[in-house]
Amino acid sequence: MDLLEAMHRRHAVRAYTDEPIDAPTCDDLRALIGRLETEGGIEMRLVTDEPDAFGNALLHYGMFRNVRNYVAIATDQTKDWERRCGYWGAHVLLRAVQLGLDTCWVGLSFSKHQAARHAAFDADDKVRFAIAVGHGVTHGKSSRSKTYGQVASVEGGIAVPTWFERGVEAALLAPSALNQQRFMFRLEADGRTVAADPGIGPYTRTDLGIAQYFFEIGAAGAPFVWR
Structure with a gap:
C-alpha cells in the first residue's frame, strides 16, 4: 500500500x-x-x-x-x-x-x-x-469534508497546476479536530510558493501540520515551497 x-x-x-x-x-x-x-x-x-x-x-x-x-x-x-x-x-x-x-x-x-x-x-x-x-472492530467510514474551493485559492489569475489541486485534495483526507478543516492553502503568484494558514480555533495549528504532510504526498514531489 x-x-x-x-x-x-x-x-x-x-x-x-x-x-x-x-x-x-x-x-x-x-x-x-x-x-x-x-x-x-x-x-x-x-x-x-x-x-x-x-x-x-x-x-x-x-x-x-x-x-x-x-x-x-x-x-x-x-x-x-x-x-x-x-x-x-x-x-x-x-x-x-x-x-x-x-x-x-x-x-x-x-x-x-x-x-x-x-x-x-x-x-x-x-x-x-x-x-x-x-485492529479495528471495523475499518471506519468516511466523514463529511469541505470542498477544494473552500480551502484553496490562487493569486494573480495564474493557471492552477495539477500538483496544487492534488495536494489540496489530499489535505482534505487528513484528520482534523472536530472535523473542522479550517486550514487554507493559497498558491502565490510565482506559481511555486504555497501559503498555509491554520485558521482560528482549537487544534487548528496541529490540524494544519497534518494537512501539510498529506498535501506533500498529494503534490508528489512538485518543486514548491511553504510560506
Missing part, C-alpha cells in the same frame, strides 16, 4: 479488537519514530498492551473501546510545537495504516497523565496527543 492508498483507506476508528500488534509491525513503527524524533524535534513512543490511558472514555470527549495500543506524542513549548506535532505525527499515522492497522488521532479523549507515565518521557516534555493504533 503506497501513501496515497493509505490516505484513502484511513478513517477514524474508536473501537478495537483484542488482536495484538505483531512484533515486526511494532519494530517498524519504533524504527520510524526513532528517525522522526530527531528530525522533528518532538518525542513519540509506541505503547502497547496498555489499557490505562483510554480506560475511562466516559470522562472524555468521544467514545473509545478497547484501545490498548497508541503512539504518545510529547513536546516542550518551543516555537511551532503544535504544527510540528501534527506534521511528524502524521508520518506515523500513515505508516501504521500502510502496515495494516487502524488508527485515530486523539487530542482530548485519553488520560495524558497515564500516557506520560507509560511512555516514560523526559520531565520537560508534556504529552499533547495520542494516535490510537490496532
Whole structure:
C-alpha cells in the first residue's frame, strides 16, 4: 500500500479488537519514530498492551473501546510545537495504516497523565496527543469534508497546476479536530510558493501540520515551497 492508498483507506476508528500488534509491525513503527524524533524535534513512543490511558472514555470527549495500543506524542513549548506535532505525527499515522492497522488521532479523549507515565518521557516534555493504533472492530467510514474551493485559492489569475489541486485534495483526507478543516492553502503568484494558514480555533495549528504532510504526498514531489 503506497501513501496515497493509505490516505484513502484511513478513517477514524474508536473501537478495537483484542488482536495484538505483531512484533515486526511494532519494530517498524519504533524504527520510524526513532528517525522522526530527531528530525522533528518532538518525542513519540509506541505503547502497547496498555489499557490505562483510554480506560475511562466516559470522562472524555468521544467514545473509545478497547484501545490498548497508541503512539504518545510529547513536546516542550518551543516555537511551532503544535504544527510540528501534527506534521511528524502524521508520518506515523500513515505508516501504521500502510502496515495494516487502524488508527485515530486523539487530542482530548485519553488520560495524558497515564500516557506520560507509560511512555516514560523526559520531565520537560508534556504529552499533547495520542494516535490510537490496532485492529479495528471495523475499518471506519468516511466523514463529511469541505470542498477544494473552500480551502484553496490562487493569486494573480495564474493557471492552477495539477500538483496544487492534488495536494489540496489530499489535505482534505487528513484528520482534523472536530472535523473542522479550517486550514487554507493559497498558491502565490510565482506559481511555486504555497501559503498555509491554520485558521482560528482549537487544534487548528496541529490540524494544519497534518494537512501539510498529506498535501506533500498529494503534490508528489512538485518543486514548491511553504510560506
